[in-house]
Amino acid sequence: MLNFAIFFITLMSAILGSSPAFSSVKIDLCSDRNPPVHLLGNVQLKALFTYCPKLDHVSIGRDSTHNLFAGQWYDRKKPTLGFYSQTDEGLNIALGGSVSTVNMSSKKGLLPLLPGSSGFYIEFLARIDSDSMDHWPALWLNPIEHNAKEDDRSFSYGRLYQHWMELDVDEGGFQSGMFGTVIEWQGNHPDYRKSQNKHPVAKDLDRTVFHTFSAYYDPVKGSVTWWVDGELHNKVPAPVIGSKYNYYFTMGAQTHGKNEPYKLIVKRVRAFVPM
Template sequence: MSLVDLARTWKLLVVVGDLLLAQAADACDDGPMPIGAAELQYTKVAFDFCPHTSDIALDGKGATARLYNETWWDKAIPAPSLYSESTDGSLAISLGGVLASVPRAMVGGSLPLLSGDRGFFVEFETSLSDNDPDHFSAVWLMPIEHNQRQEDSYPPDPRGFERWIEIDVDESGFAPGPMGTTLSWSGIWPKYERVRSNPNLYNEKIDRTVRHRFAAGFNPEKLTVTFWYDDKIQYVASGPSVPEIARKQNFYIILDATTHKLGHPYTLYIHRIRAYVPE
């Protein structure tokens, strides 16, 4: 074999090795389907990944990115220092960081949107660096139709009248334990009205420095959102807080590390994100 052939072979081996390493870093440990997804009979995997900094498009662009460091209603600040990886490889988001699975232009990214018409189950595995009650971490869903173009305005409503549902899978600092919430929003900006579900604000305290799994499942037939915490049902939201308009909307994920008031520094760790839909 000539030196040229050896060099080509070596380059090929390097490329293959890099691909294998990337796949290994991206892979999540095998595990059973979440109980909530099985109960809803949503057995098809929409996405399942353990996020890394390589998944983030810090410039708000990148057609193959899974996550973008912005939401359309906030000022886009690249701030790469807000995103890192922990010693176990989990994505670490520092105070002030926010990631969404669609870019600021509010068009689909590489992660599929979750269809309200079909129903879906989504689960976030997270932890925090400490248990300070001022920390306001959030993992949640919004419909892509709620955007600058006001695609959440539907006939026969008057022009500019919007309707959408927000699904907060978990927010820290509002209750001792997990808190999932549905909010039905409607109105003409900036005078929106909301109807909120009733989560348990006096539940048992949890240690957020260890991994927990927070999940929500939307059933379009029953118009319910069931919230799970570590495979146990928290409660079922229904009625006015889960409006029919949810069937017409398509949802993306958001990851936030904000503060209630004091701004104490902390880190939100995202270990795994997975979603299931009907076959």
């Protein structure tokens, strides 16, 4: 019994000592550059950025001196700051709003692009303020080369032929849990065709509490892997074209059709690349 008691105390000390909730060392979310433990076993990573988005980081212009930019290059409406607000929890994005790390001229801001050539890991700590299957919170990446100038043209297939990869880290409202997708787009504008991965049945999520949604693109193995709160969600093949581009991320509050009001709240975004 004594040996068992010693074993139990040692085990609990190890568990509690490794848990942020019980640790005496406070971790600053906005400066934590430690790689995610669920990738340490097979990939050595270095931090590209750790970023807590703020309202005053958002620009409606075409400058390159901000971290985030309202609107998308394909939007026809003039961007406005009316969709965005700030709370202690993070940046709030109301229904209809979206921000990216490139401006509407597809020029990057202060945050670096994620290189497809080496691969990358990205994670979002986010929630929504009400739960409905109509809500479509979206956290995704597109190549900066896919723009109004069509820098993603593949001339071997024709002068107007475009070919690119989109990586959706998570999108809400398609099922009750995480929903991550890698999409291969190709064709002559505007008649694109797409192919994408199948989705496993995901565990139910209460999206009104914060979750960490993450994905790792590996161009060497040709795969994308997703996790939610550090738990493996899915792993699928990725299109070869993905390695040719450099990626920016977008965060938006969309709808599946009913336009039920809500806000997407993003506390933190982190990105890592292989060493």
